[in-house]
Amino acid sequence: MAVLETMSSFSLFGVSVVSWLFSLGAFVLSWAVLRIIEGVLLSRLRKLSKRTKTDIDDTIIAAVGRLFAWPVFLVVSLSVALHVFAAQTGGGLAGTVKVWFRYVSVVVVAFYAVKASLVFVDYGVKRMLESRGDGKKKEVDKGTLQLFSGLVKGAIWGVALVFVLSNLGYNVSSLIAGLGIGGIAVGFALQNILADIFASISIYFDRPFEVGDFIVVGSDMGTVERIGLKSTRIKALQGQELVISNRELTDSRINNYKKMEKRRVVFGFGVTYDTSNKKLEKIPQIVKDVFKSVKGADLDRVHFKSFGDFALNYEVVYYVASGDYTAFMDIQQLVNLELKARLEKAKIEMAFPTQTIYVHKVK
Numbered sequence: 001m002a003v004l005e006t007m008s009s010f011s012l013f014g015v016s017v018v019s020w021l022f023s024l025g026a027f028v029l030s031w032a033v034l035r036i037i038e039g040v041l042l043s044r045l046r047k048l049s050k051r052t053k054t055d056i057d058d059t060i061i062a063a064v065g066r067l068f069a070w071p072v073f074l075v076v077s078l079s080v081a082l083h084v085f086a087a088q089t090g091g092g093l094a095g096t097v098k099v100w101f102r103y104v105s106v107v108v109v110a111f112y113a114v115k116a117s118l119v120f121v122d123y124g125v126k127r128m129l130e131s132r133g134d135g136k137k138k139e140v141d142k143g144t145l146q147l148f149s150g151l152v153k154g155a156i157w158g159v160a161l162v163f164v165l166s167n168l169g170y171n172v173s174s175l176i177a178g179l180g181i182g183g184i185a186v187g188f189a190l191q192n193i194l195a196d197i198f199a200s201i202s203i204y205f206d207r208p209f210e211v212g213d214f215i216v217v218g219s220d221m222g223t224v225e226r227i228g229l230k231s232t233r234i235k236a237l238q239g240q241e242l243v244i245s246n247r248e249l250t251d252s253r254i255n256n257y258k259k260m261e262k263r264r265v266v267f268g269f270g271v272t273y274d275t276s277n278k279k280l281e282k283i284p285q286i287v288k289d290v291f292k293s294v295k296g297a298d299l300d301r302v303h304f305k306s307f308g309d310f311a312l313n314y315e316v317v318y319y320v321a322s323g324d325y326t327a328f329m330d331i332q333q334l335v336n337l338e339l340k341a342r343l344e345k346a347k348i349e350m351a352f353p354t355q356t357i358y359v360h361k362v363k
Contacts, residue, residue, distance in 0.1 A: 027081035031073055038068040056123070063119040067112055075108045106167040110160045117156050125149045148201055196230040199246035203227060208249075213258035214325060217244065260323035264300075265332065269339070270311025270351040279348050280304060280312065286346060287316055290338045296321055297331050311351030 042065060049057040082101060125148075204227075209215050213224050215234070222236040232249055234242040271283070284302045291299040298319045305315040318335075320328045343350060 023081045023084050026084040027077045030077040030080040034068070034073050034076060042068070059119055059123040063116040066116040066119060069112055071108050072112055075105045079105065103168055106164055110164050114156055114160045118153055121149055121152050121156070148204075195247045196245050199250045200227065200229050202250055203232075203246060208254055209256050209258070213256055214323075215257070216255040217249065217252050220244070257323050257325065261321075263320040263323060263328050264317065265320060265328065266315065266317050267332070268305065268313055268315045270308055270313045271343070272349045272351045273310075273312060275312060275348055279346065282346060283314060283343075283348065286342050286348075287314075287339065290335060290342060291318060293338055294331060294334050296327070297335065308351075310353050 042061065045057070045061045045064065049061060078101060203209075209224055211224050211227060215221065215224060217234075220234065220236065220242055222234040222242060224232060225235045225241070226233040228246075231243050231245050234244065236242050271280070283304070287302040288299060291297055298321070300317040300319060302314060302316045304312065306313045320331055322328070340350070
């Protein structure tokens with residue numbers, strides 16, 4: 001007690017040394033408590049995360065770790081010390097400092113709260129990329145997701161900025177109104193570019209097609225090579241690259257053959273008119289035997305369809321258990337070769353365009 005009474009007789013900047021010591025002790029104690037909480041809490045959370053198979057808990061730990069930064073410790077410890085100082089002095093210096101300290105606290109808290117929030121944004125982007133597979137498709141998705149991630153992060157930083165300015169005493173209503181007018185002007189200037197960018201985001205989430213899909217857009221067709229932020233590149237059957245804006249793609253009707261699980265094929269052939277009825281009746285069974293020998297094709301029906309100008313026409317309908325165009329053509333080739341061979345073996349002649357002219361002698 002005698003020591004405290006002696007020290008209380010000394011002052012620094014008009015404040016008792018004892019008050020300074022109590023404030024310093026509160027600062028050190030607060031910092032130590034925060035460090036202990038950080039060590040115990042994070043270590044416990046890490047132990048619990050090792051017992052789970054998901055990685056969301058690791059993301060939560062990373063976000064919490066962002067909050068346990070030394071600037072946050074400094075702000076919290078100084079806040080406690082200033083409250084103790086104010087209680088010891090009844091206001092004085094602490095009352096003036098607390099006004100500025102409040103501003104600093106708002107900035108620091110907002111900054112590290114945003115840093116913690118961004119951890120979850122990065123986690124969401126990572127999970128979306130993992131769900132999309134590997135290769136070119138993943139590279140394309142990465143570009144689109146980075147754009148979307150940037151927009152989300154920008155929105156979070158924007159909210160934090162408005163929060164800070166509002167707590168600093170600025171009139172954010174007029175600022176938001178000004179930004180709104182400026183945004184409208186920029187939007188009009190960049191409306192085509194922005195339309196393509198938002199169309200790319202729509203393509204990503206709606207997935208009407210992906211890299212590697214064979215699509216038909218109007219009179220254009222080909223394999224999707226790359227989906228960019230503004231345009232999509234398609235490798236046409238002739239070999240050239242088609243560049244189509246994403247906005248045009250989302251506004252068009254798209255035929256996606258990669259999504260086709262089973263292809264229905266209709267083709268016909270004709271035999272000559274001098275083919276006997278007995279042989280005509282055998283043709284459906286011949287066609288059935290053809291499809292029994294061809295793997296990957298399921299016959300639906302075969303019928304004598306019509307009398308043509310130079311042939312008796314048959315129609316065949318079958319299914320290919322694949323949407324791949326090359327696989328379909330390989331099967332069609334096998335069917336054609338096998339059908340021709342079996343018709344020749346049965347001595348059934350296939351028709352080709354001919355014209356018979358009858359000449360009558362006039363008496």
